[in-house]
Each structure stands twice: as structure tokens, then as C-alpha cells.
Amino acid sequence: MPLHLQRDLDHLHHEVLSLSGVVEEMLEKATRALFERNAHIADEVIGIDIIVDEREVQIEEECLKALALHQPVAVDLRRIATVLKVNNDLERMADLTVNLAERAKAVIEYPTFVIPPRLARMADMAKGMVADVLDSFVSMDSMAAARVGATDELVDRMNCEIIEELQATMRTSPDQVVPALHCFSASRHIERISDHATNISDDVIYMVDGVIVRHRFSGGGDVGSVTSG
Template sequence: MTKHLDRDMDRLHRDILSLCTMVEEMIDKAVLLFCEGRVDLAEEVAQSDRYVNEQEVRIEDECLKMLALHHPVAVDLRRIATTVKVNNDLERIADLAVNITERAVGVREFAEFKIPEGVEPMAQLVIHMIRNALDSYVHLDTTAALEVIAMDDDVDELNAQLIAKLRYTMQHRSDLVTPALHCFSAIRHLERIADLATNIAEDAIYLVDGEIVRHGGITPDPPEGVFR
């Protein structure tokens, strides 16, 4: 049984690693489209999303079969449970990459609208978070995971600054409301990707240490007046 479980775990690791690579490429292309106007990449991102959707379903099915067949415990159980969560987060990140490309194409229809300064640094920070989060998961690196979690605050701050700029634009340039809204949405999608990168980093810590760190850990007792 152990030999079969090890074989299936190795295959699962290869599959999720392949999915990680695909999603990283999708984010890179979405950011190029958004920041540099590479509208030719939109269809490539859409095609990759279809592949990611298929792989996400297949990997989840594989995990469920392993749980039913092998009854794993300890580290193996944590690995499979974490893979299910990361697999789902990767599919959601891929969907957000598609959303960014759609919004970016909408922005490019308005030549007069300029992408605000600060968008590219935020996008590059999000890409850095995704790469480090996936590396922390693949290589069981809790130090990298903690760095990703810390970077989320920086993304939130950049997001707030950019939203404020876009609101100002919409208040003073009614003719640019439509592209500003597209840009607004794309930025919010980037911020959401950063949140999902944080989730993956937290899952990496759980995989290594068996400790749930999201929301500051587990609260042993509920606040007064709150039912269990």
C-alpha cells in the first residue's frame, strides 16, 4: 500500500507543479496585456484557462480517490488536503487572470485614458507574491511563505492609492468613466490574486508545521455572547 501511495503522491506532485507553472504564465501574460497593451495575449490566456479548468477537476478527483483508496495519515493526509485547497486557489487565480485581460482590452479601447502610475509596481509585486507562494508550497519553504504574507499589506496599500486616483479621474473626467471603471476592476482583481497567494503561503505553512495560521490562528474560545 505504501509503495502505491508514494507513486500516486509523486504523480500528484507533478500534476500540481504543472498547474502552478501554467497559472504563473497566465498572470505574466495578463499583466503584460494590462500594463503594456499586449492585446494579442488575450486569447492565449483564455485558452490556458480552459486547460486549467480541466486540470483542476482532474486533480481534485485524483485527491479524492487517493483519500478513499489509501486512507492516508499524518503528513500524507496534510499533503493531499493542502493540494485540494491550492488546486482550487490556482483555478480561481486563473479566472482572475482572464478577468484582468478582459478589463485590460476594454481599457485599450480608449486611447486617451492613461494607466495610472503605480499599476505596474503593484502588478509586479503581485507576480512576485504568486511565484514565492508557489515556491514555498512546492519546496516546503516556510520562510518564503511568511514573506508572502507580509507583502500582502503592501499590495493593499497600493490598491487603496490607485483606487483613490481612479475615483478622482471619474469625478473630474466624465468621458473617462468607462475606461477608469475597467482599470478599477482590473486592479481589484490583482488585489484578489494577492489574497489568494497569501492563502497558498498559509497552506504551505500548514503543510510543513501542521499549524493553521490564517486569521491569526485558531481562537480557542469564542467571544462572550457568541454561541459555539
């Protein structure tokens, strides 16, 4: 591999990891804001988003520049393509943490509303997925990435259970409808964050093994194409 290409790949890797650290911090603060009912922390999350947006654009521009300048192939091309995809997923995660922070600020206005305890467990699970999938990206460990993707089904199931609980609350306590709806949205935001962690797990598998695993259906074989390089 040419020295200049290696240097640029290492720089891109470092930049996206730096961005991932910011997004992880946003997620941690957004969940704290919700469960501690802390508007100050929620505002911190909202204020950080502009930084993530700027860095996401910068990383994308550097990826495109590397593609044009070096015209990489095989594993080097997969690495840059993966950085592009991970970069986009991280930006979307950041947007969702902002949405979560906004829901946290809304719930604060209803001090008697009880946030379902399962939502805290679901948030911890999603945060674990994000941390684990980023570790798999750093270590280029496709098996660890696959384990993260398998966890998403548990988060989806928990989200459905929380929504059912909130719907029951809204039926029995009409005065709690508004905060329950905010909590409903918060649960969906957390579930979507876990979906983006799953996207990154798929991208790590592609980067390491050259296999596209998106859109696979159980019992239906491989819907995505398989590449090698």
C-alpha cells in the same frame, strides 16, 4: 510510507506544480496585455482557461482517489489536503487572470486613458508573491511562505491608493470614467490574486508545520485551531 502512496503523492505534487506554471504564464500574459494594450495576448489568456478548468478537476479527482485508496494520516494527509486547496486557489487565480485580460481588452478602446504607473508596480508585486509562494510549496519552506503572506498588506494598501487615484480621475475627467472603471476592476483582480497567493502561503505552513494560520487577528491570539501530526 507505502510505496504506492509515495508514488501517488509525488504524482499529485508534480501535477499541481505543472498547473501552477500554466497559471503563472496566464498572469504574466494578462498583465502584459493590460500595459501593452495587446488584445491578441489577452485572447490567449482567455483561451487557456478551459485547460486550467479541466486540469483542476482532474487533480481534485486524483486527490479524492488517493484519500479513499490509501487513507493517509498525519503529514501525508496534510500533503493531500494542501494539494486540494492549492489546486482550488490556482483555478481561482486563472479565473482572475481571465477577468484581467477582459479588462485589458476594454481599456484598449480608450487610447488616451493613462493607466496609473502604480498599477504596474502592484502587478509586479503580486506576480512576485505568486512565484515565491509556489517556490515555498516546492521546497516545503514554511518560513518563506510566511514572508509571502506578510507582503499581502502592502498590495492591499497599494490597491487602495490606486482606487483613490482613479476616483480622482473620474471626478475631474468625466470622459475618462469608463476606462477608469475598467482599470478599477483590474486593480481589484490583481489584489484578489495576491489574496490567493496568501491562501497558498497559509496552506504551505499547514502542510509543513501542521498549524492552521488562517483567520488570525493581530493582537487577538490564534482564532484558527492548531493541529499537530
